[in-house]
Amino acid sequence: MTNFSRADRSILGLWWWTVDRWTLATIGILMFMGAILVLAASPAVATRIGLDSFHMVRQHYVMLPAALAVVIGISMLAPKQVRRLGVLLFLLFLGLTSLTLVYGAEIKGATRWLSVGPLSLQPSEFLKPTFAIFAAWMFSLKLGEHGVPGSAISIVAYAIVVSILLRQPDLGMTAVITAIRYGPDG
Missing domain, CATH: 1.20.1050 (Glutathione S-transferase Yfyf (Class Pi); Chain A, domain 2)
Structure with missing residues (x-):
């Protein structure tokens, strides 16, 4: 399943065995669903307010890696x-x-x-x-x-x-x- 053994004392090894992986998976699923919903819903709204039809999609996708980094960073605390x-x-x-x-x-x-x-x-x-x-x-x-x-x-x-x-x-x-x-x- 993973390359981390329980004896691994690296930062990632310790994190992997202490993080609630079900919660992490749920957050990942929510992020994925949000990305799909933004792709489906925002082009019409962006066009209506005079923006490029994929303006909001691009903004959302640019912020996803930063949001994931924050989630993982906080889960390491x-x-x-x-x-x-x-x-x-x-x-x-x-x-x-x-x-x-x-x-x-x-x-x-x-x-x-x-x-x-x-x-x-x-x-x-x-x-x-x-x-x-x-x-x-x-x-x-x-x-x-x-x-x-x-x-x-x-x-x-x-x-x-x-x-x-x-x-x-x-x-x-x-x-x-x-x-x-x-x-x-x-």
């Missing part, structure tokens, strides 16, 4: 590194999401996008997974004997995030954040 990165990115994207209230471009009545030159970014889309990492860490502290009020911290973070999202307004993202915080284990 230790849990402690994932928590640290998650908290740093949570704070970054919380700040960027709050900036949309002041500097955001209004599209269809909502200010969710930040534009810097030709690039546009919806920070709340990145806030969602980083909030999940942050909240999961706080839930784990709640269960342990660390002396950290993890539940209270996650509730405060939830309140801050939701207050920003409701001011955009972004009800769908608010529902997702609420499901993360108050889902089955929240």
